[in-house]
Amino acid sequence: MDVRAFVKTRDIISGVFVFFIVFITLMTLLATVWIGMLIAKHISEPIERLSRKAMGIAKGDLSVEIDVEKTGDEIEELSRSFRRMKENLRGMYERLERERDFLGKLLDVLPVGILYVSPEVVRANRTFLEMVGKVMGPEELEAKVSKEQHLRMERIGGSGGDIYILEDVSSIVAAERFRTWQEAVKRIAHEIKNPLTPIRLNLERLSRYVEEGKRSSEELVEMVKAILKEIDRISGLINRFKHFSLSQPVRFEEVSIRDVVSRIGKLYTSAGIDVTLEGDRKVKGDPALLRELFLNLINNSVEGGARRVVITVDDEYLDYRDDGRGLREDELESVFVPYYSGNPKGMGLGMAIVKKIVEDHGWSIEALPSKRGAHFLIAFRSKNSSA
8 A cells, every 4th residue: 555655646746847948948938939039139130220221221211320239249339330331322322423523514504416326315515405406326327427517526435335426527528628638739739830930040149140231132032031931920820729730640741851951951050050961861750840849959959049950860760969968867858848948938749749759750869978968869660650
């Protein structure tokens, strides 16, 4: 009886013990879950707040205020870093706004029209609107440019969109026309100046002969004829200018170098300039242009103080030398550049015209170094010279 009671008591105590063990386990589990939820809430709530504000910033609202979480841990450091990032973004955005406004003002004052076309936006500067009146697409713009002769368009392609640059070239065309006329006037002035040199020399010599009375009437008549011939040449130049035909085509025919130089030499010989020709060659060339070539060469020599010119011709070359002041080493290339002149009163077109005439005939010319006087070498080329 006592044994049964003992066993029964033991079973009751064991059941109570198991109950308490289970109860304590459940309570511990519940407490753990509750504490975990408190900790999670402590961590997640600040992060959720930061996440909501990050979404606002991502939508472009940089006025969002980010409060620093006073947690004393990584959450507080994260919120501080996020706040600094937001302030940096706002500073960058404000700078970009200022730069965009400045760029817009800069584009508006440009003298060319700018049109930007992308899938999202089409924008134009003020000059573009003044030129065409409105913002338009590329197809409409190209059609307008094709009709307006004074407009020129250039397209610059890009990954984000295309830029169309529109320019009004009417002022450029006007400036180019003015420059062309200016060049023509300078050319005419220079061509008129060429025959004036032998005219002046002959008149000075004629005046001296008349005063001295040492020359026959035939010699005086010959000098007057030479002067009249050069005056006729000036008249011809003026008529060419009048009819806008300065750039006359090269008219090739068989010409003797000796004949051209001899006729020109007489103009200068009577004025005290010795022009000597050694050799001869017949070439296919324009007599008027070849005359212009030698006039420019000899006038260049006279302006350089030369009193003697020697021209030597063979089958391949024409060698030209004078006894004037010559050229410096640094002038050998620049002497053919338009408007370059070693003479302060010169226009710098003579030798440029010489080079142009030589090249129009298919030949070449170069200035060579010389200890005394100027030295030029013209090389004949076969396509325009006689066999």
